[in-house]
Amino acid sequence: MIEFNEVSKVYDNGIVALNNISLRIDKGEFVFLIGPSGAGKTTFLKMIFHEEKPTSGQVFIDSRDITALRRHEIPYLRRNIGVVFQDFKLLNDRTVGDNVGFALKVMGATSALIANQVNKVLDQVGLSTKKRMYPTQLSGGEKQRVCIARAIVNNPAILVTDEPTGNLDPYISWEIMKLMIDINSKGTSVIFATHNRELVDRMRKRVLVLKDGRLVKDEQRGNFDYESAL
Amino acid sequence: MHSLGYILSETWISMKKSATMLFSAVVIITTALSMLGFFIVSQNFLKVVLRDVENNLQIVAFLEDGFNERTLSEVIIPSVRAYSDVSEVIYVDKEKAREELKKDISELNEIFSIIEDNPLPSSLRIKVRSPEALETVAERLKKENGIIIDEITYGGENVRNFLRASEKFRQFSVIFLTLFIITSVIVTSATIKLTIYSRKSDIEIMKLVGATDWYVKWPYVIEGIILGALSSFLAIMLVVFLKNSAILEIAKSIQFLSGFKTEVSMLEIGWKLTAVGILQGIIGALWSTSSILSEKE
Numbered sequence: 001m002i003e004f005n006e007v008s009k010v011y012d013n014g015i016v017a018l019n020n021i022s023l024r025i026d027k028g029e030f031v032f033l034i035g036p037s038g039a040g041k042t043t044f045l046k047m048i049f050h051e052e053k054p055t056s057g058q059v060f061i062d063s064r065d066i067t068a069l070r071r072h073e074i075p076y077l078r079r080n081i082g083v084v085f086q087d088f089k090l091l092n093d094r095t096v097g098d099n100v101g102f103a104l105k106v107m108g109a110t111s112a113l114i115a116n117q118v119n120k121v122l123d124q125v126g127l128s129t130k131k132r133m134y135p136t137q138l139s140g141g142e143k144q145r146v147c148i149a150r151a152i153v154n155n156p157a158i159l160v161t162d163e164p165t166g167n168l169d170p171y172i173s174w175e176i177m178k179l180m181i182d183i184n185s186k187g188t189s190v191i192f193a194t195h196n197r198e199l200v201d202r203m204r205k206r207v208l209v210l211k212d213g214r215l216v217k218d219e220q221r222g223n224f225d226y227e228s229a230l
Numbered sequence: 231m232h233s234l235g236y237i238l239s240e241t242w243i244s245m246k247k248s249a250t251m252l253f254s255a256v257v258i259i260t261t262a263l264s265m266l267g268f269f270i271v272s273q274n275f276l277k278v279v280l281r282d283v284e285n286n287l288q289i290v291a292f293l294e295d296g297f298n299e300r301t302l303s304e305v306i307i308p309s310v311r312a313y314s315d316v317s318e319v320i321y322v323d324k325e326k327a328r329e330e331l332k333k334d335i336s337e338l339n340e341i342f343s344i345i346e347d348n349p350l351p352s353s354l355r356i357k358v359r360s361p362e363a364l365e366t367v368a369e370r371l372k373k374e375n376g377i378i379i380d381e382i383t384y385g386g387e388n389v390r391n392f393l394r395a396s397e398k399f400r401q402f403s404v405i406f407l408t409l410f411i412i413t414s415v416i417v418t419s420a421t422i423k424l425t426i427y428s429r430k431s432d433i434e435i436m437k438l439v440g441a442t443d444w445y446v447k448w449p450y451v452i453e454g455i456i457l458g459a460l461s462s463f464l465a466i467m468l469v470v471f472l473k474n475s476a477i478l479e480i481a482k483s484i485q486f487l488s489g490f491k492t493e494v495s496m497l498e499i500g501w502k503l504t505a506v507g508i509l510q511g512i513i514g515a516l517w518s519t520s521s522i523l524s525e526k527e
Contacts, residue, residue: 049438072442079440089435093247105236106441150439 001027002048002158002189007057009043009213017043018054019213025191027157030184032200033193034224035210041193044210045160048191049081050074061158079107082151082188084161088143090135090150096122097131100149107154121149125179141172145179152183159183159190165199173199197224240449241456244429251425252453256461258421259510263465263503264472266410270502271473273403274494280396287361289368291354310356313370315363320355324348361394411506418510422454423518433522443523450515458511462504469503470496 002025009018017040025031033041046052047059050066058065066077090099100121101114109117122128125145135143144164151159161180165173177199184190194200200207200223207222208215245252293302302321311319322330327350332339358367426433436446473496 051438075437075440075442075445077440078438083438089431089438091432091435093243102436103439106436106439106445 001025001060001062002191003060003063004047005058005060007047007054007059009040009047009052010055016213018047021057021213021215023208023215023218025189028184028187028189030181030190030203030205031192032203032205032207032222033191033210034195034200034207035216037195038212039210040213041210042162043213045083045162045191045193048158048160049078049083075106079103079154080156080158082148082154082156082159084144084147084151084159084164086163086166088135088147090143090146092135095132095134096127096138096146099135099146100153103150103153117153118149121153124152124182125149141168141175144168144172144176148176148179148183152188156188159188161190161192163193163195165194165196170198177203200224237448237452241452244449245453245456247432248425248428251421251428252457255418255421255425255457256464259418259457259461259507260464260468262413262417262510263461263507264468266407266506267465267469267499267503268472269403269407269410270499271469271494273407276396276399280400283396284361287358287364289356289358289364289371291356291371292351293353295351297352307354310354310371313367315358315360315367316356317359318355318357320357321352322355323352324350327351327353415510415513418458419514419517422450422457422511422514423521426450426515426518426522430522433519437523443519446523447516447519450519451512454511454513454515455508456511458507458509459504461511462500462507465503465507466496466500469499 004021004023007018007021008016010016019040021044033044035041043052047054048061050069054067058067060066061077069077091102094102097118101118104114104117118131119128122131125148127142127145127149130138130142130146135146138146144167148161148164151161159180164180165176168176173196180190180192181203204221204223206220207217207224209217209219209222307319307321310316325348328342328348331350332342356367356371358364433446
């Protein structure tokens, strides 16, 4: 369970990224996060994996105030949260298998466990045959699936995705969407930031709308029609 | 704590990735360490020369012919030996002076065989304890009764200026050496920082998937140790070459310095440079990774 309690974020340059956000996302929920560019979506997501700290307010994960975490505790929080980026953030000098296994390696997992889990998630994202290839040899959609495989390889409770279909064509975007639904069906909470109207309108999941750092709409089975909320 | 196998494999991956930057780092660290080593050797050489000069600080008082030998041996020499600044007084008679000259300049043997009279004067060689004492002892000798001193030579201003300058140089050297080591560490750290900055995005990815600070740091620390050790080895080779080809060769070409040798052993310089090199590598790696890691939690 994720809870934002009156969370605000003002950057050093004076930009208000988040303005008094309070909400709750339950375990196993699928949530779309939408809004125009600069609305605060990325900052919102970064709060969840402690890449940013609120200027005021608290963020709770499983009832624990993560804003009060000490520096050395942050890695352990992140091991329970998968993150998928629009620009993939893959290590180009390592194979697909090594990229995916990397998240387990930093946790000190055994080689046998890493090999087993890597095979399992690569199979899940449909990249079993590309295990020994390098990211530079893959298409955009394949890279994004590697990124998703890395994010879910340690069975995280939360999956945070920042415009994962941003650079992909409609067909591939749907493939990624199906993967997300599959992951969510196994109990992982998914927070999916996107500009993709079709995905949001077709899925009819909970939709959070951010505008100028404020939560302007929070609708169950919502759609992409955020202009009406502004 | 992660296994050594993991740390070494990550170190190898990291080093392969920034080979060009690492080459630059090795060149810079080697240069810095070579200068340090060269400085240590030069310092030691100067120390040897100064010690020799200081040990031979002496006044030569030439005695006028016809002095009273009894007064000299029973009154004057004991009196001069009693000066607090005097460490030794040696009487050199005319005959001994001639033998020494013949020994020093063999070409004069023929001339001396022709000349029947010995033209060289007897003298007192008075060794003093410090360069400052040269002038005061010389002045005091002039006032001694019972003997007529023909001439006093003691190097005067030149020797004192040389020794004073050397002493100042020695004092400044300590400050210079300290500053040099600090600068060297800063330069090394900056160089390692550049290599680490080139892998900043990798570090960000590591952090995002839950790597601890030490998981990120260890490979860079090992890399720093390898860089330091490799640079030290190259620097030691360079210093050996410089020592043999430059310092001693230059010394040989200057008459005043010929015959002197450094007393510092290459083993001593070796471990000093290796220690400084490895320490620089570790400090540089820790400093650089800490600053990158603290940019974002």
